[in-house]
Amino acid sequence: METALPRIDWAPLAAMLPVAFGGLAALVGDLFLPSGRKRFIPALGLASLALSILVSIGLWGTVRHSINDAVVLDRFALFSYLVFALVSILSILVSMDYVDASAPDQGEYYSLLLFSTLGMMLMAAGGDLIVIFLGLETLSLALYTLCGFRKAELRSNEAALKYLLLGAFASGFFLYGIALIYGATGTTVLRRIGAFLADGRPPSPLLLVGAGLLLVGFGFKVASVPFHMWTPDVYEGAPTSVTAFMIAGTKAAAFAALVRVFLLALPALQVQWSAAVWVLAVLTMTLGNLVALVQNNIKRMLAYSSIAHAGYLLVALVAGGSPGATSILFYLVAYALMNLGAFAVIIALQAGGRELLSLTDYAGLGFRRPVLSACTALFMFSLAGLPPTAGFMGKLFIFSAAVEGHYPGLAVIGVLNSVISVYFYLRPVVIMYMNEPAIEQPLVPSSAAAIWAVALSALGTLHFGLFPGRLLDLARQSVAVLGG
Secondary structure, three states: OOOOOOOOOOHHHOOHHHHHHHHHHHHHHHHHOOHHHOOHHHHHHHHHHHHHHHHHHHOOOOOEEEOOOOEEEOHHHHHHHHHHHHHHHHHHHHHHHHHHHHOOOHHHHHHHHHHHHHHHHHHHHEOEHHHHHHHHHHHHHHHHHHHOOOOOOHHHHHHHHHHHHHHHHHHHHHHHHHHHHHHHHOOOEHHHHHHHHOOOOOOOHHHHHHHHHHHHHHHHHHOOOOOOOOHHHHHHHOOHHHHHHHHHHHHHHHHHHHHHHHHHHOHHHHHHHHHHHHHHHHHHHHHHHHHHOOOOEHHHHHHHHHHHHHHHHHHHHHHOHHHHHHHHHHHHHHHHHHHHHHHHHHHHOEEOOEEOOEHHHHOOHHHHOHHHHHHHHHHHHHHHOOOOOHHHHHHHHHHHHHHHOOOHHHHHHHHHHHHHHHHHHHHHHHHHHHOOOOOOOOEOOOOHHHHHHHHHHHHHHHHHHHOOHHHHHHHHHHHHOOOO
């Protein structure tokens, strides 16, 4: 007796297909294109991401489910796709000349970057814990390889190995959490888990432990304390273009999945998980900011900065509800722009064939490269949460959501941490404009693609700081239809 195959609604997968085909095409191009034509591979990646953006915009407002509710198409997923595409486009721009100078295997690099983006999209659209896990692993496996892409550098190999070992350990926690939740509810589909818990019965210990293990898995990906130990070493050792992609993309994907899982499937357990996340938020933003104060390497400083920003985003998760989820989406856009812009500047400013990674290397750059230095100051102001930048508006919305959610103490702790962070974010700015260089270093001409990435990031950072209304409305619409 023949069994009919289930019908698949391809609409929820439509925005993912250009990214998947782009990744495959990059591999094929690497094999068959002559060396002089491989410059077209990053352009192919940009085209596939642009097509994904057009499909996402065309599907805006559509709510569909596919493969037995395993994949969801809604405004929340589409908004996340646009964030991931923004991150990937800026990452490709900062990589174009950077990778050309350091690695012959361009096709592999851009293919891995696109497949990482595909994993992010699966995480944001996952209506089933198994699909979210598959997206997490697709993202992670590609990133493990990208971290070690400079095979001849010991530090790059060390970063890849550390990330692989600790990432596999965290994936085990996540997968075991899925198993326990399935044992407690009989399903891994998020909507059905939410329906199972909606009857008011007290949660079983099995379910609580499962939710805690999921939080551990997500905590590793967002680099929250105490799961943050890998972050500084991996971010410092990985190629700078990969660090830029990781610092923005991984956090965006993990928080998109966190919002969908904890606010859609597990709102009935909010009293329990919000207490744990409250502690994580305080520890994460406090430790990240305090340790960043003493960093003299700009990549390590931005690594600890990313830990602190994970704490701010966890504040919004604790606040919960529509205000909390809306502020998370807004902040992810601002976070991507200001971090990718900062790393684009690092790539654009090279002296004597090396990157300027020590803060002392930036002495006097305010007058030698005035435009790039001004953009650096803008990104540092935004990361510190100073007006009129997107970072300021993002923190304002997060702390307002915490107050509205009856967590004023958490908002106060967040504001105090932001005040602490002003010191280390302003250090590079002061050094650029107030210090004379000890040795005059010859600066190589900046990559045109990196300059474009800096310019786009700077414009976005200013635009969403001065005119946040439209982006906030889109984020609010996305959260309103969460889960369909």
